[in-house]
Amino acid sequence: MNMKQIEKEFLDFVKKISAYNEALGLIYWDLRTGAPKYGVEQRSEVIGLLSSEVFKMSTSEEMAAYIATLSKQLLSEKTSKILQECKREYERNKKVPEEEYKEYVILQSKAESVWEEAKETDNFALFSPYLEKLVDMTKRFVSYWGYQENKYDVLLDMYEPGMTVSLLDQVFHELKDKIVPLVKAVSKSPYKPKTDFLFEKFPKELQREVSLKILEKMGYNFNAGRLDETVHPFATGLNPGDVRVTTNYNENDFRTAIFGTIHEGGHALYEQNISKDLIGTPLCTGTSMGIHESQSLFYENILGRSYSFWKNNFELLKQYAANGQFDGVELEDFYRAINESKPSFIRIEADELTYPLHIMIRYEIEKGLFNGELEVKDLPEIWNEKYEEYLGIRPKNNAEGVLQDVHWAGGSFGYFPSYALGYIYAAQFKHKMLEEFADFNHMVESGELLPIQEWLTEKIHQYGKLKKPIEILKDVTGEGLNPNYLIDYLYKKYTDVYKLN
Amino acid sequence: MNMKQIEKEFLDFVKKISAYNEALGLIYWDLRTGAPKYGVEQRSEVIGLLSSEVFKMSTSEEMAAYIATLSKQLLSEKTSKILQECKREYERNKKVPEEEYKEYVILQSKAESVWEEAKETDNFALFSPYLEKLVDMTKRFVSYWGYQENKYDVLLDMYEPGMTVSLLDQVFHELKDKIVPLVKAVSKSPYKPKTDFLFEKFPKELQREVSLKILEKMGYNFNAGRLDETVHPFATGLNPGDVRVTTNYNENDFRTAIFGTIHEGGHALYEQNISKDLIGTPLCTGTSMGIHESQSLFYENILGRSYSFWKNNFELLKQYAANGQFDGVELEDFYRAINESKPSFIRIEADELTYPLHIMIRYEIEKGLFNGELEVKDLPEIWNEKYEEYLGIRPKNNAEGVLQDVHWAGGSFGYFPSYALGYIYAAQFKHKMLEEFADFNHMVESGELLPIQEWLTEKIHQYGKLKKPIEILKDVTGEGLNPNYLIDYLYKKYTDVYKLN
Structure with missing residues (x-):
């Protein structure tokens, strides 16, 4: 396959990721402007599935190959900037070990609900250990990212x-x-x-x-x-x-x-x-x-x-x-x-x-x-x-x-x-x-x-x-x-x- | 992998297809209830991409393998009915040669716009060849389906x-x-x-x-x-x-x-x-x-x-x-x-x-x-x-x-x-x-x-x-x-x- 074809395939792949993000954007808009509340639980599943597809594509071997191959080429300004964005995203996501990232996502969602309670009851001590852990994990991520x-x-x-x-x-x-x-x-x-x-x-x-x-x-x-x-x-x-x-x-x-x-x-x-x-x-x-x-x-x-x-x-x-x-x-x-x-x-x-x-x-x-x-x-x-x-x-x-x-x-x-x-x-x-x-x-x-x-x-x-x-x-x-x-x-x-x- | 695991994987796969369909459903609802018109062209691309993912999953080798493996098993009524639906869909789509199906989709969309004109100008002769072709192709599909x-x-x-x-x-x-x-x-x-x-x-x-x-x-x-x-x-x-x-x-x-x-x-x-x-x-x-x-x-x-x-x-x-x-x-x-x-x-x-x-x-x-x-x-x-x-x-x-x-x-x-x-x-x-x-x-x-x-x-x-x-x-x-x-x-x-x- 020649470089023009690879570039075209890369742009199609990127377009697909954008399409998923556009669908997700509409779902979020809908959730905030009047989606019926009994449907929200299942809608969250849909969000989870589509988001995880986006994550998978952004960190896929396919993406890695595009980055590796196209980075060595002379590209148009636009394609080159797109590649940079994809690379940025790829590296940010790949450098954190998967297990740690999962732990972090769970921590985030727990921390948010604990924060709500802490704010309501004016109890910083309740929230404090979660915040400490979030800071620690983020520090560790920073060390991975460099x-x-x-x-x-x-x-x-x-x-x-x-x-x-x-x-x-x-x-x-x-x-x-x-x-x-x-x-x-x-x-x-x-x-x-x-x-x-x-x-x-x-x-x-x-x-x-x-x-x-x-x-x-x-x-x-x-x-x-x-x-x-x-x-x-x-x-x-x-x-x-x-x-x-x-x-x-x-x-x-x-x-x-x-x-x-x-x-x-x-x-x-x-x-x-x-x-x-x-x-x-x-x-x-x-x-x-x-x-x-x-x-x-x-x-x-x-x-x-x-x-x-x-x-x-x-x-x-x-x-x-x-x-x-x-x-x-x-x-x-x-x-x-x-x-x-x-x-x-x-x-x-x-x-x-x-x-x-x-x-x-x-x-x-x-x-x-x-x-x-x-x-x-x-x-x-x-x-x-x-x-x-x-x-x-x-x-x-x-x-x-x-x-x-x-x-x-x-x-x-x-x-x-x-x-x-x-x-x-x-x-x-x-x-x-x-x-x-x-x-x-x-x-x-x-x-x-x-x-x-x-x-x-x-x-x-x-x-x-x-x-x-x-x-x-x-x-x-x-x-x-x-x-x-x-x-x-x-x-x-x-x-x-x-x-x- | 044991059968329980395969069944679970199959149900997860099916869930993913449903999630895509739910997102598509929301996009269609939105298009008909007030989506801004300048965004429609790009939204159609999103629909095309998500629909083609659904089609790919429904006719994938992965799906074929689930159907082949699980059809031989004793399943719960629910799983068995789900499998039947998937099989029905799979066979309907797989039995038509891809090239013919593509030709058919193009014909459909042309026929719809020709029909509009024919109705407006009361000109059946304009629409007639398209309808003939649609009937012919559908007959051929019926012969594939049996x-x-x-x-x-x-x-x-x-x-x-x-x-x-x-x-x-x-x-x-x-x-x-x-x-x-x-x-x-x-x-x-x-x-x-x-x-x-x-x-x-x-x-x-x-x-x-x-x-x-x-x-x-x-x-x-x-x-x-x-x-x-x-x-x-x-x-x-x-x-x-x-x-x-x-x-x-x-x-x-x-x-x-x-x-x-x-x-x-x-x-x-x-x-x-x-x-x-x-x-x-x-x-x-x-x-x-x-x-x-x-x-x-x-x-x-x-x-x-x-x-x-x-x-x-x-x-x-x-x-x-x-x-x-x-x-x-x-x-x-x-x-x-x-x-x-x-x-x-x-x-x-x-x-x-x-x-x-x-x-x-x-x-x-x-x-x-x-x-x-x-x-x-x-x-x-x-x-x-x-x-x-x-x-x-x-x-x-x-x-x-x-x-x-x-x-x-x-x-x-x-x-x-x-x-x-x-x-x-x-x-x-x-x-x-x-x-x-x-x-x-x-x-x-x-x-x-x-x-x-x-x-x-x-x-x-x-x-x-x-x-x-x-x-x-x-x-x-x-x-x-x-x-x-x-x-x-x-x-x-x-x-x-x-x-x-």
Whole structure:
């Protein structure tokens, strides 16, 4: 068989794996949007069987042979990147002994249910041995996978290819130095936004109408997607022609649905606009968690909580709000209200100013655990100390402290930093947009958001995983990771909102 | 390896095939209930890949080995039936040379699109060569599969295991002899039901409310299902815990949705109540097209168009109908209206009295084609003759004649008789219910439909494919296929509705 034929066979094999993943994606979407509950047990079996087929194919001798043979060839850029992805996956999975991996999967699922109980009963000691074991096993996996500078780099790399502790340390340090004083200044400001008008009853169906209108303005294509309701909002790209968004409606706080929709809409625009040429390959998704999050956060916060955006959309919102919820509310007051910031315990409820601090705390703890500088048993105390240092508040219990997030129970170490990276990237992209669109604010004020989506598609979306995050960042902005744009953005915004000058 | 182990491996293999089919079922449901259209092309690739995996597994050497080894063993009833199903499938697929099968699949898909055009332009000559080729190839397949008495038996057996021409000839003959005169008597009756009040505007959301209420009364379990909207209603059993129903709303004719829902609800009750013990096996579905149809038709017509049913539900319908649609309409008039019968050209729009005649015409034509007594080119003429003979009306063109149904274009020969068998079975089951429930009508009048569902579950649903259709029929009624109960039922009903005495 000649090389062209082998390459074609390899691409067919990869296409098959993608097909399984697409079917799995639909099953997950369905489970979260209304699958009948009595069918779930059997559906889990189906998930198990299809996932194990994917695993088998990704780690098969057939795959090994393709990697071995094709790695020596001169390939097109696309095939070569696909091969790299497959190799990455193959090695990650093959280097861990099968028995240990099975043990780990069982541990994960036990740990999640123990974590739930521990959180409910505020009992860290219950969860602690599981967390210890998860950290130990993950450390062992890291040693199988191999690392260069820092063990934790290997975990960062899973979510943000190329990211390292040495870079994050520096960037987070700068960020912390600037944000902590800003948070303090905001706390002390006597000019608090009024927010009472946010919490009036806004019927679900009308919130849905507003959500649909805003998605459309953003450039979300309803021929390639749909909006459904779930407890936890998400976006899922089954293929670029089918990228679904969900949101959650709180009738006493319209912000949940509207900003949730805009956030997921940002993720969805990314997935809808990946080049069709990448369909059926592992490159047909966002290049990293961080870049993905940069898209959702750009839309949700930088755009969606901007004065210009609401200058265009406040009338729309007023129109749909029942019972004159915003009668007599000035745009200025509305803008300040949706940008209220205050230190809080729960990460997922945090505002955009304090959010990065929640992340840094988790980053420092994870890094400490994997470098042997911290022990699991000490986490509650360390956690609370850090909240006091960074945010000036101390959790009263572990449920609102160290036990709040499911991530560690699921073994997801190295994941948290992506959220903060998303903020940093988003601010860098925004800065570039200001340079390239002379009339950026005016455009947003007039509701012309399509040029923004087109710009993001041209520079980011279309590439999928063809470019690494750092390549994207450099090609778009001309520089590397730089927290100063986020810092500037936050200073300008919160100085204004809280009248700090 | 010992036999127990081989049996376990076989059952695991079968479970895997079921898992793929369940995933495919969900994909089909999704495509029909709102999948974004730009994603369909890629989704079709996914369907193609998963289906071809199912085909490969069903015809694999692994499967052949299980069949060969386990056929010689003493197995549990369940395993033995599973093995039979697998063998049936294996042989059906293996006996046709691969090249011919591929040619056939291409022909099918071409024929369907040619049929569409032919129907639109009333041009039978366009479709005729494709139909000829489909019949020829199917004949050849029948010769590969082998047959005993009649070639057409092999095709009947695909949808109704065990059904034969000699039995159907006799049964359909009796049915025709009795129904044709009844149809004529009805046509001549001066007492036509008034129907104008059926066609007032009934808002979709309210039709949905009524549909949900009736499904619930029937015993449909919403923890194991959901109701969605589609152009063509259907029910799909992904597993007994997830059996979904769809319906279609016509705001100017509530009957479409209500009777459509009841019909699909009947199918769904069957699938929801199959023994959980059969999950993950090919036995976990209805035993045949005909028995399945008996459940939907029992609920839609025998129960759902009965006087007793509406004695209980007319108030409910009135309550949801907007603008007093049924004000001043007596239950008696309503009952007569929903049982209006008149000869018509289109099968899927036919009432329960004339429907079986539409089926018999197709049956006679198919049988003639496969036994060499008819030629494709003569079908339009034969079709029209038969409509005149059976129903007293003659189609004006082929679109409302021989070209109306997609079945033949898809190569589905032998399928049509199942619809009529469903009516016959349903009437046989109803007769037995009358014997076993002393107060059947009173029960229905009081809305107590659960005992009926429980009875059907005990006698039919739970078994899935563990029993063949004829076994079900004999075990439930104590006799074989007998059209007299349907004849009696139709005579009683239409004598009453059209005041024939």
